[in-house]
Amino acid sequence: MPLADRSLTVRRDPHSEEVLARGGDPEAHSVLQRTGFVPVVRVHETYHRAPTNLIEGDDTRLGIEAVARLRAVGYHVDCDEDFDTDHRPVHDLPLGATVAHLAQRIREATTTWDAAGVLTELTASHDGILAALEEVLIATAEFHDGLGDAADPHIARRLRYLADERLRAIRSDLSDTRNALTDRHIPHPGRSICAAEVPATERERSAVCACPPPPRTLPAPPPPVAAGLRR
Structure with missing residues (x-):
């Protein structure tokens, strides 16, 4: 997994005052959504915002919770000082x-x-x-x-x-x-499990497997010689 997918930012936008989370992979997006963030899908990116119409201070608490949950599952989160926390909640299996x-x-x-x-x-x-x-x-x-x-x-x-x-x-x-x-009531022909059993009728008891041999793989032909290189 690219390192960039394990990194996010959680910051308050200086223009809109919205708490925004950017970056991460689908797992990080799920963590943000379970925290309460709302995904915003744009042409070139998907980011997450805190819900609208929150009472004063709730968006800050939401940002702190998002940082804590993301760091608890191993993400690197670069955040505003207001959202920084050492809390690491238990991550339950969804x-x-x-x-x-x-x-x-x-x-x-x-x-x-x-x-x-x-x-x-x-x-x-x-x-x-x-x-x-x-x-x-x-x-x-x-x-x-x-x-x-x-x-x-x-x-x-x-x-x-x-x-x-x-x-x-x-x-x-x-x-x-x-x-x-x-x-x-049939086995899957491509997923049969080899038990390495020797059939009772096998005369060569040194045999270790009754499975047919794997198909022979033919070597790839050499690439064709370019016409300009022929003599």
Whole structure:
């Protein structure tokens, strides 16, 4: 990872008086968002700002918390003196990391049964991850129902549409994929694990592996001779 991605600045802009965080990689951006910062996407950069309409002093406390959290996970943070701190809070594993681990389990799966078991965590009808995500969308829609702004009913309808149509389509397709894998009962041909077992019919007991030899790799042909160099 480039060293620049592990460095950030947290400073108060001298013109707007906004507390701004610049630099870092996606992990740092997640830390900032969990602290309460809002991402701002521009053509050539993405930076983060403190929320608007904070009461006096809250943006300073937010800047201090951001510096503390970023330094706690190993980032170098150059900051205004007002934000400097020696506090290092405990970094808890985010929920998203647990879900992302399912992707790693699929990458390591050697049979259709293994892959189907991982997809079940997503598609289980009562307590799967997608069912829980649907609950979150509906709860957020209900939150907007009586929030008061003119746009809030539209946001609530949009969230219900995402739950009823978009998420349902994803859940249906993944469930079909999971069910098909569950019925196949085959090893993945490119991920079979060699147990180094010698079959009972093997006469040469010195053999250590019954796997077929790896495909022979042919040497790359030499580059063609340029026409101007031929004699």
